[in-house]
Amino acid sequence: MKQTKSMLLVIALFLAGTLVNAQSKTLSFKKGEVLDILLFTGKPEMGKLFPKYKETAFAFALKTGYEPQPLLAVTETLQGGYQPSSFVFGKWKNLASRKKFLSEITIEVPDFHEQRRAMWSSFYLAFYEMDKDISFDINPxxxxxxxxxxxxxxxxxxxxxxxxxxxxxxxxxxxxxxxNDAMSSVGYMYxxxxxxxxxxxxxxxxxxxxxxxxxxxxxxxxxxxxxxxx
CATH class of the missing domain: 3.30.70.920 (Lrp/AsnC effector binding domain/regulation of amino acid metabolism (RAM) domain)
Structure with missing residues (x-):
């Protein structure tokens, strides 16, 4: 758990996200926006390698319409054999922007997948087009x-x-x-x-x-x- 918090802190600092367990984390999505669920487990090298990822892949995501959300840790796996260390929400302005990133990322960042494999021992993605406005709090x-x-x-x-x-x-x-109706991508299917x-x-x-x-x-x-x- 200590390693999980350290890895999330690294990402939070680079992405200007939120990792303050004493505060509620509010997430809001409007109809037509896309909600990401990212499930991953970091490698020890992640802190050293993440700055490059931020300057390349993450920069292109922001340009395409990605909005970082508060970062969350998995504190316990209750059922199932998959045990990620992080459960992260993301947001895109619409489905077109989400699909644009997936189709163009390796053109913009040729070593995108190699970077991910170097930083994370597992990385899975599900995304959803919202059919209504929704807001919820993650209360510690x-x-x-x-x-x-x-x-x-x-x-x-x-x-x-x-x-x-x-x-x-x-x-x-x-x-x-x-x-419901999850979408995903090749190589990260969830x-x-x-x-x-x-x-x-x-x-x-x-x-x-x-x-x-x-x-x-x-x-x-x-x-x-x-x-x-x-």
Missing amino acids: DKVIVATAYWKDGSDSFTNFKKEWLNKAKSNGGKVMLEL KPDYVVLTEWKDRVAFDAFAKASMKMEKKGIQNVNQFIIK
Whole structure:
């Protein structure tokens, strides 16, 4: 965890982002904007290599329409075998700007992928075109849980999701964000069918829900990742 915070601090300093756990982090997206979820784990060399990435790839992202958001750490993996150290939101002015970056980045920065591989041992991307305005806070005094589900192709997931959400709310959980229709890119593919962000007053409240949800029949589920983020 100490290494995770150090790596996030490096990025925060270079991107003028926010990494102050004593303060809430507010994220706002308007209809038509694109929300990124970036899941990555840094290598020890990241601090040394990131300045070049900032001057090349990140500079082109800003030029194309990228807006950095507060940086978040994964403090615990609760379900699933993938264990990133960071869970980062990003924002683009629209879908066209997001796709422009993906299609032109290796023209502008030929060693883009090599730079990423040198800095991160894993890096996954999901992005979503927002269909409505939304704003939410990441409050350090609460337990924030990000859960991603992949469907198995049957129609059973709809009933599972409905029951899951009802159990979350009845156990005191607050649904902050729901995302569907993930898009991704070659080499960084991360396309869960459903992502939900929930807020809990404390770990006791979440653990009571987790115990109840684990007893649910898993019809419709192919895979799950779940993290506590802060």
